[in-house]
Amino acid sequence: EADIYQTPRYLVIGTGKKITLECSQTMGHDKMYWYQQDPGMELHLIHYSYGVNSTEKGDLSSESTVSRIRTEHFPLTLESARPSHTSQYLCASSGSPDGYTFGSGTRLTVV
């Protein structure tokens, strides 16, 4: 059973809409991450957090924002979706050096 949950799994939405992608983990991990994945496979880190009230931008500039009000919850918000935001978004968490646990991802399509 997954310990990190992403909802929705698939989302098709019109241009200009506000969306929030949900990510929750039950492992008590302090570190959480959001990645954007190209159709060509490469992962790009867009946001990370090392604990409550701590958020940082990643290596790839993104118009999205994140918040970390509770340890288990790390939502990602797009205020005004555009077709260029169409991608797969992966959430991950880590409590130790032995790797990240990933959610199943949200595939976002903006039409």
Added chain:
Amino acid sequence: GEDVEQSLFLSVREGDSSVINCTYTDSSSTYLYWYKQEPGAGLQLLTYIFSNMDMKQDQRLTVLLNKKDKHLSLRIADTQTGDSAIYFCAESSFSSASKIIFGSGTRLSIRP
């Protein structure tokens, strides 16, 4: 910044061994990882190796680390159709503030 590189595609015949290669630049890497991503899914940690190890074996998977050449490989013995996936090499170190740096992924396809 630190970099992890791997070839984009590998095609092997069912039953043969698959070897996926990876190179990295961070000489202070402490952990090296292999992740597997099946279609439409997130990444699954397959195995990892500490930088002071040369080899790790887990059933059909063998990881080899050449720290001098900064080269990591994943060998899958008796490759099956269920092994078709994208395999990501990754590393972390204190210099990357414990963030994991991922390669671009190798897409493994299996021929009958």
